[in-house]
Amino acid sequence: MKLLSDSASSRRTGVILPLLLAISTSVTASTALQDRADQFLNLANEAYRALYRVNSEAQWAAMTDVTPAHDAASETAGKALAAFNGNPAVIREAKALLDHRSELAPITVRQLEKALLNAAEGPMTNPELVAARIAAETQQASTLNSFVFSLRDKPITANEIDNLLQSSTDLAERRAVWEASKQSGPALKPGLIKLRDLRNGVARELGHSDYFGLQVAGYGMSTAEMLSLQQSFMRDLKPLYLQLHTWVKHKLAQKYGQPVPKLIPAHWLNNRWSQNWVGIVEAANLDPYFKGRSAEWIVKTAEDFYVGMGFPKLPATFWTLSDLYPLKQGETRKKNTHGSCWHVDLGNDIRSLMSVEPNTQWFETTHHELGHAYYFMAYTRPEVPPLLRIGANPAFHEGMGELISLASGSPAYLQSLGILPADYKADEIDFLLNDALANSVPFIFWSSGTMTHWEADIYARGLSPEQWNARWWQYVREFQGVEPPTQRGEEYCDAATKTHINDNPAYYYSYAVATVLKFQFHDHIVRRILKQPPQRCNYAKNAEVGGFLRNVMRKGGTEDWRKVLREATGEDLSTRAMVEYFKPLMTWLQEQNQGRPIGWE
Numbered sequence: 001m002k003l004l005s006d007s008a009s010s011r012r013t014g015v016i017l018p019l020l021l022a023i024s025t026s027v028t029a030s031t032a033l034q035d036r037a038d039q040f041l042n043l044a045n046e047a048y049r050a051l052y053r054v055n056s057e058a059q060w061a062a063m064t065d066v067t068p069a070h071d072a073a074s075e076t077a078g079k080a081l082a083a084f085n086g087n088p089a090v091i092r093e094a095k096a097l098l099d100h101r102s103e104l105a106p107i108t109v110r111q112l113e114k115a116l117l118n119a120a121e122g123p124m125t126n127p128e129l130v131a132a133r134i135a136a137e138t139q140q141a142s143t144l145n146s147f148v149f150s151l152r153d154k155p156i157t158a159n160e161i162d163n164l165l166q167s168s169t170d171l172a173e174r175r176a177v178w179e180a181s182k183q184s185g186p187a188l189k190p191g192l193i194k195l196r197d198l199r200n201g202v203a204r205e206l207g208h209s210d211y212f213g214l215q216v217a218g219y220g221m222s223t224a225e226m227l228s229l230q231q232s233f234m235r236d237l238k239p240l241y242l243q244l245h246t247w248v249k250h251k252l253a254q255k256y257g258q259p260v261p262k263l264i265p266a267h268w269l270n271n272r273w274s275q276n277w278v279g280i281v282e283a284a285n286l287d288p289y290f291k292g293r294s295a296e297w298i299v300k301t302a303e304d305f306y307v308g309m310g311f312p313k314l315p316a317t318f319w320t321l322s323d324l325y326p327l328k329q330g331e332t333r334k335k336n337t338h339g340s341c342w343h344v345d346l347g348n349d350i351r352s353l354m355s356v357e358p359n360t361q362w363f364e365t366t367h368h369e370l371g372h373a374y375y376f377m378a379y380t381r382p383e384v385p386p387l388l389r390i391g392a393n394p395a396f397h398e399g400m401g402e403l404i405s406l407a408s409g410s411p412a413y414l415q416s417l418g419i420l421p422a423d424y425k426a427d428e429i430d431f432l433l434n435d436a437l438a439n440s441v442p443f444i445f446w447s448s449g450t451m452t453h454w455e456a457d458i459y460a461r462g463l464s465p466e467q468w469n470a471r472w473w474q475y476v477r478e479f480q481g482v483e484p485p486t487q488r489g490e491e492y493c494d495a496a497t498k499t500h501i502n503d504n505p506a507y508y509y510s511y512a513v514a515t516v517l518k519f520q521f522h523d524h525i526v527r528r529i530l531k532q533p534p535q536r537c538n539y540a541k542n543a544e545v546g547g548f549l550r551n552v553m554r555k556g557g558t559e560d561w562r563k564v565l566r567e568a569t570g571e572d573l574s575t576r577a578m579v580e581y582f583k584p585l586m587t588w589l590q591e592q593n594q595g596r597p598i599g600w601e
């Protein structure tokens, strides 16, 4: 409008007039288009937020108290959300506007793209397919969340399985517990077969190659690009992994009084999926120090860590509406046992679902979940429309809590809390070794390797269900260097014992990216802000670190993640920081492993 009247005042100039008219016409056109997009997005954001909330509330009830009534309500709410998100009118308008993307503001384009990704989860151009998917998702979640494991005919909880794997030194007992942890697979396999096809079906409805392709589209990447990125992580970290693998199998063979194996038997490791090699470095095992603390103390202490860095306190409703602790003796309710954090209303209703016990695993998981909570809080502001109240990408969301989990393991900080005694002498190599094993390096070969490649096979390559378990263990052997205690035939579906395979499909590479990002952010923080060595630093009570992280978080999904990363750290996505962090460990391992055959090939 302003340009038009300005051009009117220069009507006498003759030569300039046609030029100005041309400009003003295109500005009018794009202003009209931008107005149309703004109007559409005002409505779309409001409706999305309202239905997102209805759906979250219903899902929350179903996850924290599995009953037929809660399942039915969750299915209905899921359909209501899809009825809007995937509405043909929404799809049409978003596509029509995106045909003129160059004339729209970047933040408008991002919202429209996100609206289309949401639509692809439940495209109502094919309502029967969407309804079938939602019904199957609800059923699968119900089976997963209510599954009762048993050991020697007695029920055993997931926490009990983890605690036994952490403490038992009897290989027969360990094998029985490990096998018990795989009981849910056969119960989940039929639902997963159905869901594979339904998920691929919805993704294809809007032109995505398959469900894996739809998920990686959230990164602005293709399946091939994501797989090659994940392979590059493994290539960069393989020398370190081979050294760790060699060191660990010697250590465990000695512990269990066994000959040194080529591949590590899965039941020798303390994690059900060998994803994190915890509890191997005795000197860095903090579990004994958490004895006598309460689960409530764990969550409060995690909140304090964030508050100390200048983040606000969690909203009061976090404490009243979350479900943070294991079921009490005699409670018959069934709830999901994995950690999660929910932005229920895309506003201030933030809740976490956990089963916190006072041990290292839950100490770390609590810091992870609060990372999500603080990300939600940071981007809940008027400048970030509800559609973009997401991480820069999903890995950013996962990486924040992982970073704080890394920071909260610093001996100096743990001493200040009184977890470690004041006279505790931390051995740097022990801590570095534990960091690598328990939180970072084997995790890459599990997340980038086994999980990502298996899911790509089932979604993008149509792997037949008769080959699912064989392929799973082929990948565990090839990528992780781990083998099952006995043959695992197709009567099992060991992949499905992992939560995410069921309820967070084609997502797991995000945790690998998060691990790489964690070291990039850490590297930047220690060098530029703390000016401390990466392996011996303390973020506690440092508001500058908090400010740096909040700056990244407050953007939500309003900018491309590559730009956010480059602006924050000066670097593109890279394993450089991770490899450098573990350099002193690499040297130490090479000495320890001298004369030993390295690797398993």
Ligand code: X8Z
Pocket (backbone or CB within 6 Å): 275, 338, 339, 340, 365, 368, 511
């Ligand atoms: O699932 C989680 C979080 C919830 S987003 C507890 N994590 C992955 C897992 O447990 O497998 C955190 C790291 C890996």
Ligand code: ZN
Pocket (backbone or CB within 6 Å): 368, 369, 372, 397, 398
């Ligand atoms: Zn998470």
